[in-house]
Amino acid sequence: MKRVLGCLLAVLMLLACAGCGGKQPGGESSGAEKNGEEKTLTGTLDEVKDFMFVVTDDQGNSYALTFEGGVPEGLADREVGDRVTVTYTGELSVVDPFTGTVLSVEKAD
Secondary structure, eight states, X not given: OHHHHHHHHHHHHHHXXXXXXXXXXXXXXXTHHXXXXXXXXXXXXEEEOSSEEEEEETTSOEEEXXXXXXXXXXXXXXXXXXXXXEEEEEEOOSSSOOEEEEEEEEEXX
């Protein structure tokens, strides 16, 4: 009886662990990241580092955009204080880390 109960508990634990490893709805990635939808953010370039930069929009919200594998197109030509338009894919949030790709940083009109 103890063996049957032990095997049953082991199977239940295995099923519970398998349920936790599921994919997000829509596949491996969801939202704009999956379909490559390009979005833009216009604001003032506040800070530039080797792996990220900060842009503050007209409402006063600051966004930290990280990048890997080289500086995004146009960022090297911009200076702190410039008004810029950032083209990106993914999700941008004031509180959560940036999850996406910066495509370009252009001087705004």
